[in-house]
Amino acid sequence: MKAKDQIKLLVVDDHPTFRMGLVALVESQTDMTVAAEAGDGKSAMDLFRQKKPDVVLMDLRMPGQGGVETILALLKEFPSARVIVVTTYDLDEDIFRAIQAGAKSYLLKDMPREQIIATIRDVHHGKHKLPPGVLSRLEERSRRQELTEREMEILQLIVKGRSNKEISSALFISEDTVKYHLKTLFTKLGVQDRTEAAISAVRHGIVHLE
Template sequence: MSHEESNAPIRVMIADDHPSMRMGLVALINQQPGMTVIAEASDGEEAIEVFEDTLPDVTLMDLRMPEMGGAEAILAIRKKFPEAKIIVLSTYDWDEDIHRALQSGAASYLLKDMPIEDIAETVKLVNEGDTSLPQSVAKRLELRSQRDQITERERDVLEALIKGRSNKEIASSLSISEETVKSHLKTLFAKLRVRDRTEAAIAAIRHGIVHLD
């Protein structure tokens, strides 16, 4: 998917479920010298189909979309097209989101409120094979690596806790004992460096470990 001619514009695809955001990005990218938007998608599944049809040079992919999210779409695209160059463009700089995006094969992670010049520069760099992250995003990822990792079962406990469930209700919903729930909570408090359930819930949301849908 590299250019035959060095002066050919970079062909960009934009995947975002908000029509107004998509329209704005299309207009801004088309105004940038040396790049043109050739395709759009409104969710993950459509992004996969449109990518296969158009084979863009670089894709700007939202992470949080209905039906199928950006991380799942990136995984599916890169499984079939390992050379695909995809940049996540998100509203959120939560460290778990950043980690998930990069794990799925994203080349970089940008925030929607970044200046268009910075976004365009990253599109150019990624098109050339660069996979560096903006400093602010790299910092969030570094913070995540310093925090002990949360297991899937601990995440389940956190999700139930955020919904206001008691230990007894959490135990029942996960088919584990109350003692096991208490043990998970003790471990979670230590990993998140918090003192109680309220602080744990706030930390889980702030880090993007659990999403409030």
């Protein structure tokens, strides 16, 4: 197979060993090759400008600039760039944001090698089919109502274990207002109380721990 026919890839992941696995996987195929590797969003941008890869494999959780921000920046500069997200966490919110940002597909790190390879070929050929498991999560996400900014702030404080009083003073609003937001928050998340809300937020990736 001639080199010019090969799919040129950029691999972006801050885990050195996993990145090595992706590279080994890609290089084991005759019709694709890794043009460059990056460990963070910034150098990913630089390397894309230099190498102009056909497809980018991108992790979402990275130090510094996150994956979603990088996708956004990349597509702004190169609207035709094709990005496949390959990440550990199958959290609804991450998937949703990545697809919203313009990722062509979303794979999980524990998926079989054949599926990763097949998806690279598909995306390179312009298709962007999502794996069934990922698709169902995306649907679940879209069934959930959008949270307002204020509700997000409050939800984050809930996850930090703050009481209504603490939240009210942290946001410079009355305790009643906090309770008001909580009510709508509970119905949107489909939960009964703050503990369920906190767990649900973490489980769906609306709020990240740490």
